[in-house]
Amino acid sequence: MYKIAVDVMGSDDAPVCELSGIKLALEELTHIKVIAFGKKEEIEAYGLKHERLEYVYTDDKIIGTDDATTAFRLKKSASMIMAIQAVKDKKADAVVSAGNTGAYITAGLFMLGRIKGIRRPALATLFPTATKGKYFVFADLGAVVDATPEILNQTGIVGTQLAKIMLNIEHPKVGLLNIGEEDKKGTTLYVETNKLLRENHKVDFIGNIEPRYIMDGRANVIVADGFTGNIALKSYEGMQQTITTVLKREIMKSFGTKIGGLLIKPALKELKATLDYEGIGGAVLAGVKSPLIKAHGTTTSFQFSSAIKIATTFLEKDLVGEITKVLEKDTDK
Missing domain, CATH: 3.40.718.10 (Isopropylmalate Dehydrogenase)
Known part of the structure; x- marks a missing residue:
């Protein structure tokens, strides 16, 4: 027990x-x-x-x-x-x-x-994709804000093991959060991390992934330093709350919009069920x-x-x- x-x-x-x-x-x-x-x-x-x-x-x-x-x-x-x-x-x-x-x-x-x-443990959680019930491992979310390329490279290894356990994926695909897909994009930290991940036989590295694509399901693991990962997480939470607030306000504006709201209620429930990561419960200090x-x-x-x-x-x-x-x-x- x-x-x-x-x-x-x-x-x-x-x-x-x-x-x-x-x-x-x-x-x-x-x-x-x-x-x-x-x-x-x-x-x-x-x-x-x-x-x-x-x-x-x-x-x-x-x-x-x-x-x-x-x-x-x-x-x-x-x-x-x-x-x-x-x-x-x-x-x-x-x-x-x-x-x-x-x-x-x-x-x-x-x-x-x-x-x-x-080297340094990473704070990791499951994050939703645009496909209902499909998630990816997101790390680091704030444990190491002063990461080095070696630390991020190791986060890729740890994230891979998490994906195997939490997502039951034998060969998880690993992406590096960055401002562009080209290997030379980003700060020195990210350029050097990209190089290490490409040479790392312990991970299936698919390259850089821009923030707008992290939820499309192409990667099973997204690696970032703790500062960047935490900003991405909180930006997502804020956007989710903002969209919910605006939708509620607009639906309640008039009798017509209230009727429209009733008609799209099932679709809104599906949207929430797909994109809401709160049911995951928490993050692990891996x-x-x-x-x-x-x-x-x-x-x-x-x-x-x-x-x-x-x-x-x-x-x-x-x-x-x-x-x-x-x-x-x-x-x-």
């Missing part, structure tokens, strides 16, 4: 959202146990009990405005830190949190350590020694349960072991 350590104090609606998500996950996954970390009075107010749920009460929590390094150093009794510590102490197999991203990545990296051979899943800060209970499922999938398919084997082969050579 897999044990998942969960920080229940991280989301905007903590701990209600996390506890509701835990309930959903426990109902669906009968082979996991959850160890929930959080403040006693807030947890008891929710009243969730389950034979495969254990609580560890904490005195503190890390909030969104906390400095990452300071929080890691000074808030040792925070729910997030104690959840990661449980994995480090082998009391749990994976950890899930919707809390402060910087603090979570910093604590996870220093407490769990990197897989041997990993490259640390145990699965570390970062759920959205604005997560819903369904999304949080999905994050727990992702952690379970990585344990079942031994993500850490698969990445380790690939890197060991390179080291042996």
Whole structure:
């Protein structure tokens, strides 16, 4: 039975959202146990009990405005830190949190350590394409903002293993996010990364991909540095929210547009189902020694349960072991 350590104090609606998500996950996954970390009075107010749920009460929590390094150093009794510590102490197999991203990545990296051979872990998630139900692995989304070509080249290797596990694709195609398709396009970082990826026998590199084409399904893995990847992710989120707001406003303008809105409602539902990545649940810090899943800060209970499922999938398919084997082969050579 897999044990998942969960920080229940991280989301905007903590701990209600996390506890509701835990309930959903426990109902669906009968082979996991959850160890929930959080403040006693807030947890008891929710009243969730389950034979495969254990609580560890904490005195503190890390909030969104906390400095990452300071929080890691000074808030040792925070729910997030104690959840990661449980994995480090082998009391749990994976950890899930919707809390402060910087603090979570910093604590996870220093407490769990990197897989041997990993230069810098990457934050990766599944992202939708224009085809309903088809996704690609997007990395890095913010873990390494000062990447080198060697780091991005390795992100391509890690992303390939993620695609094999999460998408069940034997030979994933890898693309490099860039401002143009030509090999010499972009900054020195991207030109040199392109060269390394073309020489890398561990990835099936198909070349540069412009941002407007990342969702057309041509690549199963998109590689970017953490700064660029995070901007791309947030731009997508902002555009999605803007389109939704404008559509609602225009549909409600008059009786005629309301009728039109009713007529296209099925198509709009399909559009949302195709392009909405929120159901994925979260991102994984790929490259640390145990699965570390970062759920959205604005997560819903369904999304949080999905994050727990992702952690379970990585344990079942031994993500850490698969990445380790690939890197060991390179080291042996």
